[in-house]
Amino acid sequence: xxDCLTSELxxxxxxxxxxxxxxxxxxxxxxxxxxxxxxxxxxxxxxxxFVNLSQPDLFERQMYEQFQDLLGLTPEENARAVAEGYRALxxxxxVTMRAAARxxxxxxxxxxxxGVVLLGRPYHMRPVPASAxxxxxxxxxxxxxAWTVETLNAVVDAELERLPVEMRARFAHIAGLIxxxxxxxxxxxxxxxxxxxxxxxxxxxxxxxxxxxYVTATGQRVVVVRAFIKKTQRTPDREIExxxxxxxxxxx
Numbered sequence: 001x002x003d004c005l006t007s008e009l010x011x012x013x014x015x016x017x018x019x020x021x022x023x024x025x026x027x028x029x030x031x032x033x034x035x036x037x038x039x040x041x042x043x044x045x046x047x048x049x050f051v052n053l054s055q056p057d058l059f060e061r062q063m064y065e066q067f068q069d070l071l072g073l074t075p076e077e078n079a080r081a082v083a084e085g086y087r088a089l090x091x092x093x094x095v096t097m098r099a100a101a102r103x104x105x106x107x108x109x110x111x112x113x114x115g116v117v118l119l120g121r122p123y124h125m126r127p128v129p130a131s132a133x134x135x136x137x138x139x140x141x142x143x144x145x146a147w148t149v150e151t152l153n154a155v156v157d158a159e160l161e162r163l164p165v166e167m168r169a170r171f172a173h174i175a176g177l178i179x180x181x182x183x184x185x186x187x188x189x190x191x192x193x194x195x196x197x198x199x200x201x202x203x204x205x206x207x208x209x210x211x212x213x214y215v216t217a218t219g220q221r222v223v224v225v226r227a228f229i230k231k232t233q234r235t236p237d238r239e240i241e242x243x244x245x246x247x248x249x250x251x252x
Contacts, residue, residue: 147178152246164205195244198247223250226246
């Protein structure tokens, strides 16, 4: 049973799921075990694990407690599986889904046309108040017109993956600030200008210092062109030159 979900919105108190939907597994189980355990009769193990997707540490523990004996998992194997799951979810949200949305918006811009946002709630039968609909359209419009953070290619993806977990988390935090507040409102110590059109995201923590170098592009995009662990006080010239070389692939 999913109690809460990850969210693209920042600064919210919570992102709970609909109680009706969250409790559906328990309702299904009750229907098939009221007069006898049909699952047991059919040799089926019914699991209705209670999970909190918006809290990665808690979710990891919940999954381990449920599946450690069933699958013979070690804590390390479970942690890797959960990390891969979040990585796949992030890719779907920020690459697959947003790429399709951006393609539509760019087409509308090229053709100088208007777009209509249609919102559906297929699992609810009650009507949505007009005020709530307008509010959601405003939120979606804001998200559609906001800055997005992306990487240049798979090479940069691999560079980010090689950063320590803490550095990747701080990178995600800065990227979230940019997408939530807008690049214009994010300043030092989070970002700093380097040279020409090149800027850097500044990640620092107990595991060291890392940098993600980026340029801006059409469509209000922040494109990360280089990520690395910083071992000197100044950002090395070779890293800046490499980033500027890669940045030639990004249209301004």
